[in-house]
Amino acid sequence: MKARVLGLAAxxxxxxxxxxxxxxxxxxxxxxxxxxxTVNPATAGTITGTVKLVGTAPRMPLIKxxxxxxxxxxxxxxxxxxxxxxxxxxxLANVVVYIKSGLGNYSYPxxxxxxxxxxxxxxxxxxxxxxxxxxxxxxxxxxxxxxNIHVMSADNRAWNxxxxxxxxxxxxxxxxxxxxxxxxxxxxxxxxAYIFVFANPYYSTTGDDGAFTIKNVPPGTYTVEAWxxxxxAQPPLLSGxxxxxxxxxxxxxxxxxxxxxxx
Amino acid sequence: MxxxxxxxxxxxxxGKRDVTEGQGSxxxxxxxxxxxxxxxxxxxxxxxxxxxxxxxTSNDAGLSVSTxxxxxxxxxxxxxxxxxxxxxxxxxxxxxxxxxIVLAAWAWRRESRAWVRWLAMAALLLVVAxxxxxxxxxxxxxxxxxxxxxxxxxxLFFCTLVALCLFTGKWWQSDLEPLGEEGRPALRAVxxxxxxxxxxxxxxxxxFRGAAFRHNAVGVLPHVFGAGVVTAMVAWxxxxxxxxxxxxxxxxxxxxxxxxxLAAQLALGIAAYWAVLYQEQLPQPYPLPVVxxxxxxxxxxxxxxxxxxxxxxxxxxxxxxPEWAMVPAALKPRPGRGGQTASVRPS
Numbered sequence: 001m002k003a004r005v006l007g008l009a010a011x012x013x014x015x016x017x018x019x020x021x022x023x024x025x026x027x028x029x030x031x032x033x034x035x036x037x038t039v040n041p042a043t044a045g046t047i048t049g050t051v052k053l054v055g056t057a058p059r060m061p062l063i064k065x066x067x068x069x070x071x072x073x074x075x076x077x078x079x080x081x082x083x084x085x086x087x088x089x090x091x092l093a094n095v096v097v098y099i100k101s102g103l104g105n106y107s108y109p110x111x112x113x114x115x116x117x118x119x120x121x122x123x124x125x126x127x128x129x130x131x132x133x134x135x136x137x138x139x140x141x142x143x144x145x146x147x148n149i150h151v152m153s154a155d156n157r158a159w160n161x162x163x164x165x166x167x168x169x170x171x172x173x174x175x176x177x178x179x180x181x182x183x184x185x186x187x188x189x190x191x192x193a194y195i196f197v198f199a200n201p202y203y204s205t206t207g208d209d210g211a212f213t214i215k216n217v218p219p220g221t222y223t224v225e226a227w228x229x230x231x232x233a234q235p236p237l238l239s240g241x242x243x244x245x246x247x248x249x250x251x252x253x254x255x256x257x258x259x260x261x262x263x
Numbered sequence: 264m265x266x267x268x269x270x271x272x273x274x275x276x277x278g279k280r281d282v283t284e285g286q287g288s289x290x291x292x293x294x295x296x297x298x299x300x301x302x303x304x305x306x307x308x309x310x311x312x313x314x315x316x317x318x319x320t321s322n323d324a325g326l327s328v329s330t331x332x333x334x335x336x337x338x339x340x341x342x343x344x345x346x347x348x349x350x351x352x353x354x355x356x357x358x359x360x361x362x363x364i365v366l367a368a369w370a371w372r373r374e375s376r377a378w379v380r381w382l383a384m385a386a387l388l389l390v391v392a393x394x395x396x397x398x399x400x401x402x403x404x405x406x407x408x409x410x411x412x413x414x415x416x417x418x419l420f421f422c423t424l425v426a427l428c429l430f431t432g433k434w435w436q437s438d439l440e441p442l443g444e445e446g447r448p449a450l451r452a453v454x455x456x457x458x459x460x461x462x463x464x465x466x467x468x469x470x471f472r473g474a475a476f477r478h479n480a481v482g483v484l485p486h487v488f489g490a491g492v493v494t495a496m497v498a499w500x501x502x503x504x505x506x507x508x509x510x511x512x513x514x515x516x517x518x519x520x521x522x523x524x525l526a527a528q529l530a531l532g533i534a535a536y537w538a539v540l541y542q543e544q545l546p547q548p549y550p551l552p553v554v555x556x557x558x559x560x561x562x563x564x565x566x567x568x569x570x571x572x573x574x575x576x577x578x579x580x581x582x583x584x585p586e587w588a589m590v591p592a593a594l595k596p597r598p599g600r601g602g603q604t605a606s607v608r609p610s
Contacts, residue, residue, distance in 0.1 A: 061546050068343040081546035145343075146336065150326050150404065158404050162329040164336050186327035187344040190547035234543060 039106050039218045045248040047214040049255050051095040051206050051226055055262035057086040058230070058237045063190045070145045071122035071188060081190070082127045084230045084237060091210025092260060094128045095228045096196050098203035099214065100243065102222035108200045110134035114171065117183070117193065119147045119163070124183065124193035128229070130203050133177050137195070139163065139170040146187065151195065153181040180227065194229065221247040226258040237263055293375045294431035301369060302431050305362040306424040310564070312359050313417060315352040317560040320472065321553040324348040325410075331401040332357075356397065363390045366427070379430050386427065389420040407473050414469035418462060418567055425568045429575055434513075441582030442511065450503045450514075451581055454574035457496040461567045464489035468563060472539070472556070483536060490532060493566075497525050500573070511580065517573040524566045528559065535559035 060080040065071035085093040114136035118125045120143060131137055139149050141163045149170065150160040155178040161170055174181075174197040185191035196203065204212035214224075224246045230237035240260035248254050319325055327345030332353065334340035340350060363386055370383035396413040403409060429435050444450060467486045504511075504518040538552035545552075 063546055067345075067347075070343070083546075146341065146346075148327055148329050148345075152404070160326045160329045160404055162335045184323075186324050186349075187346050189323045189345060192546070 037104075037106055039216055041216060043250040044216045044218055045251060046253040047099075047202075047217055047222075047224060047246055047248060047256060048253055049097075049212060049257045050210040051092045051097065051212065051228070051258045051260070052210055053084075053086055053090045053092045053238070053262060054240075054259050057090070058084055058262055060084060065122055065188070065190070068122065068145065068188055070143070074121045074143060079121070079123060082123075082192075083233060084228075085127070085208070087208035087210060089210075091206070091208065092228060093206050093208050093210065094126075095206040095210070095212070095226050095258070095260075096128055096130060096203060097206065097212040097214065097224060097226045097258070098130075098196070098198060099200070099217070100223045100225040102220055103200060103202070104218065104220065106200070106218065108132065111201070114138040116140060116169075117149075117195075118142055119149075119185070119191070122147075122185075122188045122191060124185075124191055126193070126205070128194050128196070128205050129183075130196045130198065130205050131174070132201060133174055133197050133199055135173065137172045137174065139172075141165060141167060147185045147191070148187055150184050150186055151181060152184070153178055153195075156181070156197065180229075180232070196227075217248050219248055219250045219252075221245060224256060226260075228260055231260060235263075239263060293436050294379065295369075295373050298366075298369050298373060299428065299431040299433075301362075301366055302424065302427045305359065305366050306421070306428050308355070308359050308362055309421050309424055310561075312352070312355045313421060313564050314557060314561050315348070315355050316413075316417060317557040318348045318553070319352045320410075320560075321556045322348045322548045325400060325405050328353070328401070331398045353397070356394065360390050360394060363387050370427075370431075374431070376430075379427070382423065382427060382430065386420065386423045389416060389423060392416060393420055405473075407470075410473040411466060411469045414473070415462075415466050418465050418564055421564055422568055422571045425571060426575060429572060435579055439579065442508075442580050444507070444581040446503075446507055448503075449581065450500070450508065451574065451577045453496070453500050453503055454570065454577045457493075457500045458567065458570040458574045460489075460496050461493055461563075461570050464493050465563050465567060468560075472560075486532075490529060494525065494529070497521060497570075500570075513576055514573070514580070517569065517576055521566065521569040521573055524562060524569055528562050528566050531555065531559040531562055 060083060063079045063081060065075065065079070082094065087093055110132045115129055115131040116138045117129055117140070119139070119141045122143060122145075129137070141147055144165045146162055146164045148160060148162045150158075151172075152158055153174065155176045156174045159172065163170055174195070176197065177199040178195075178197045181195040181197070183193040183195055202214050202217060204214050206212050222245070223243055225243045226240075227242065228238055228240075231239060231242065238260040240258065242258070244256055244258070246254055246256050322345060324345030324347075327349045328334045328340065334346070334350065340346050342350060367383040367387040370380050374380045374383070393413065393416045396409055396416060399406075399409045400413055464486070467489045471483050471486045501518045501522055504514045508514050534555045535558075538555040542548065542552040542556075
């Protein structure tokens with residue numbers, strides 16, 4: 001009898017051990033290569049431009065917030081999915097434009113100010129977040145209800161935390177560059193956002209006017225890429241040439257435009 | 264739900280080949296009646312738990328409560344959105360866990376057959392392991408191997424309880440002389456293999472649903488192939504029952520039930536596949552895809568349970584049932600005190 005009890009206790013202990021091991025150990029910070037130089041502001045240039053949609057914008061589905069009456073109450077008008085957000089003159093918002101390749105060996109210290117993701121009206125603001133590796137990422141809850149923030153990163157440590165109303169901001173950092181990390185709230189499954197973590201500061205996200213500006217770019221030839229959520233969807237709602245070769249002359253501003261075609 | 268012992272008794276009497284005549288209620292059950300009823304109750308609760316679990320997955324609510332076992336802001340959080348599904352699943356699971364503890368303790372104290380006692384203990388072990396996997400799912404953020412193991416163990420636990428219902432019922436414990444089985448392969452072997460194949464098919468379904476296969480080259484193909492194999496195995500089992508044992512009412516009825524559930528499952532499978540693809544284009548879970556996927560998962564559990572039931576019934580009817588699985592002779596009712604020996608041969 002004693003042996004049987006011990007066996008049962010061992011089984012329960014094993015199960016508890018599985019649960020106990022669930023907290024992943026903190027990943028070490030990335031060992032970045034030793035920086036060779038800093039960018040000279042006197043010769044640095046700028047890449048600027050717009051992203052536009054060609055064709056009729058796909059109609060975004062209406063989000064139904066009936067699963068949580070408090071969310072419905074927080075929104076006076078209809079709320080649509082933010083997969084495609086089109087502004088004036090077919091300007092495409094929430095597109096991340098960044099230098100994909102061609103950069104030399106420069107040092108890029110992470111900005112000291114945090115990037116903030118707000119949960120308001122049971123939606124994420126902004127829908128697309130960009131920051132540098134090592135920069136602080138802050139999540140705040142402006143709603144009077146609980147959200148969970150599930151960050152599904154692959155190269156960085158994934159995490160999922162609940163954040164009740166009036167709770168202190170959740171602050172994290174991403175040690176490694178990683179593209180399009182999905183963020184979701186499983187309580188309110190329509191809440192989706194994406195995080196982009198870059199190794200350098202050469203990125204910009206378009207607003208409602210579709211405009212982007214990448215500053216302080218050292219002279220050189222680069223591959224610039226534009227990422228639009230709807231072009232990566234399954235099935236894709238947009239198509240387009242997302243990459244362009246760009247040459248930046250010393251102290252010059254180079255204009256480059258992207259277009260995405262509605263399917 | 265599957266028929267319990269009482270229903271089986273009725274089925275037997277309707278059959279051409281009477282396999283229970285004379286005993287039924289006359290034979291004193293070796294398992295306490297209450298134990299059998301409690302096993303049926305626990306099985307019914309587990310069926311509800313399966314529905315609740317499927318709702319969690321279909322509503323993508325698995326991580327809506329980030330801590331385990333309780334919510335971060337109290338034992339009873341606000342039951343809205345994904346929390347409604349996830350936390351309901353936890354509470355029902357907690358209740359099923361308690362019911363299983365009671366069932367195992369009851370069997371341990373009152374059941375005369377050691378192997379039934381150990382099976383009840385195995386059920387308890389399974390539910391504890393299942394709770395551990397549930398915790399791992401929450402705290403490790405739904406890794407594919409853990410979600411698949413959670414799905415598979417749920418089915419094993421459900422089938423264990425279904426088997427306990429059968430073993431503690433009157434029909435299993437009645438004095439049945441083994442029927443002779445002519446022809447090879449034996450129904451027991453084919454029915455057992457069918458149950459095993461259905462279990463593997465459910466794991467493939469869980470792998471697809473949990474996105475282990477969905478976004479790569481193989482996609483749903485393994486599950487579709489599995490559906491073909493399951494259909495062939497059920498057809499083979501049915502052919503054996505109808506050609507060799509068509510006059511054995513329990514088998515005939517059981518295989519008809521299995522075929523009906525499988526037909527429903529194939530239709531639900533096509534609908535659920537459409538639902539999964541359709542759902543991916545939507546900003547949030549919609550009721551129709553949720554209902555279809557939940558129905559497919561839950562009906563899959565019934566298909567497996569029916570196949571297990573049929574396989575066990577075949578073993579009981581055709582033997583040889585090992586000595587340890589029989590009721591001890593000392594506990595058999597004596598003639599003249601309400602017990603009669605059943606006639607299992609066709610008249």
